[in-house]
Amino acid sequence: MVSPDTLRVDYAGAVVHALKQEMERDTRVFVYGEGINDTGAYLNSTDGIAARFGEARCFDVPNCEDALVGLGIGSALMGYRPVFVSLRVDFLMLAMNQIINHAARWPAMTGYQASVPLTIRALIGRGWGQAAQHSGALYSMFANVPGLEVVLPSSPLEGAGLLLTALRSNLTTIVIDDRGVFAGAEDVPAVVEPIPFGEARVARAGTDVTFFAISSMVSFALRVADQVAASGISAEVIDLRTARPLDEETIRSCAARTGRVAVFDIGWPGFGLSAEVARVISEASPLQRRLLSVHRKDEQTPSSAFLEDAHYPRLDDVAQQVEAHFS
């Protein structure tokens, strides 16, 4: 049933819908990418933007990812809200200097006086024989870096609301669009509401085990939950939505409630989502407390001797933490 207040759209349609809504509201938003105005570009997720807003606000660019991210950073520093669309996450590896060393760090390096409200959308070519170089998830490389936000929408509705938040955020936000979420359609409100970052969503209620999932693995986890229900296992499915910020509160409370956890990641296991979820649970659970992570502060390194001193682990502080944690 389609009511006038909603649209039945697939993921690409939802992205276009949210983008148009925000570009209408905020003239500082513009979009660019390689071949962006080709028919069907980016799995149709930029369709009609140039027709509606003109090619000055939706423009084609040469193949130069590092410079293209610099283009976004510089204009963002001038108060604009650029959106760079990259056909594959794999191509962002060419822009790591600008993304990690500049976009993520510039606000900190200016003492948080400047901001870089840049959005980077990057697709994952999941399935259809796209092989090693077109299917990389690679999101955890970005999620490691303070100063970035990493968003992993799981459906059209999620894609629209999370993109809107990205466009309004003052930090550089990387929105990962997994090809696995482009298939189905969903009702999306005619007026999209932003979905806050760092707030996970219950995709399915359950009591025996919690599945934490992101991106296309949310629908996969839902299917697994349905299947194991036949064996009498009641699985709760949590869509974490954003890897940075991560909703640690929900991870802890769900894990405490069900006591059993499975993690559904779109990427490789090493230094990935399951390690992160395990750290959050192991550090916090009053019954466990078997892990203490000793690390520099989760922020970009300040220069001042006074601030730098508080940035790295200090012997006395860590000794105290160990005593408090394990006693």
Added chain:
Amino acid sequence: MDVTAEVALECLERMVVIRAVEEGICAEYSNRNIRGPVHLSIGQEAMAVGVLNVCRPEDVAVSTHRDHAHYLAKGGSVGAMIDELYGLESGCSRGYGGSMHLFSGEANFMGASAVLPGSTPIAVGLGLGCKLDGRRAVAVGFSGDGASDEGSFFEALNLAAVLKLPVLFVCENNGLSTNTPLAARQAQTDISAKARAFGLVAANADAVDVFAVRRAAAEVLDHVRSTSQPAVLALTADRLCAHVGPVSTIDPIDTGAMLAEAANGATRDPIASCVGAILRDEPQLRGECIEILEGVPTRIAAEFRRANAAFEDRNAVAGLVAPPPPKSHTV
């Protein structure tokens, strides 16, 4: 000289401010209250001053790890920069950036990158911002010749040219990347020729002469501003200091010695060269020159004393122990 007495003295004063701040760093560094790497511009002051003297306040600039001269020539506060070196909250980057990441929103100095060629692609984005603003402002992206070893330096030139953006890329060629000479790094060492191959207008100047830099910059800036097309200004000068660390290879400013050096037509010190040009064409300005050479370092020494005292007060609470001095300033 092809400038008024007022402009000539303005350029001299700005170069002496930059030199005096860096001589202050050299003098104070061994006290270990300035804690962080410093990349000095001694010998290269005329690059920043010549270019930014013909820029407008609304023009925006971005720089590199060697950013002191650019920040000061763009109009950044001297006191706030010195506070930044001491890691104080009153610093221009609130203590977060240090020497390599000076920032002044008021002066439209948008910051500095210490990973080359990072400033160059960002300058392209600043140029896009200027174009979208529609106020005919220009983005100035400073880089060293070392940045032009990197691939994305040329991506940025191409992108600015193809999008027709008002960006002046200033490539400061001191002939060294850390200590590796340009000729050991590039088979074609003519940076302007490469810029022209990418479809950009390019000009050269020897930056021992601040007025020659100013002239060349005015010409390319006019092109950038009137056509909204990027250009490259390739400047050469000698880095009369170490790559990093408080090491100058020339003596601190001394009025008598500077006036003597000003008469040396072959000097590589841009301040001496500037004084020489002024005294040659406008000898009646001798008193004003001496006033600058003596007055500026005195004022700046007072700023260092103030900031050092503030550091000591702050540290009386924090109780940080001075770390051992670096074994080498090369890294």
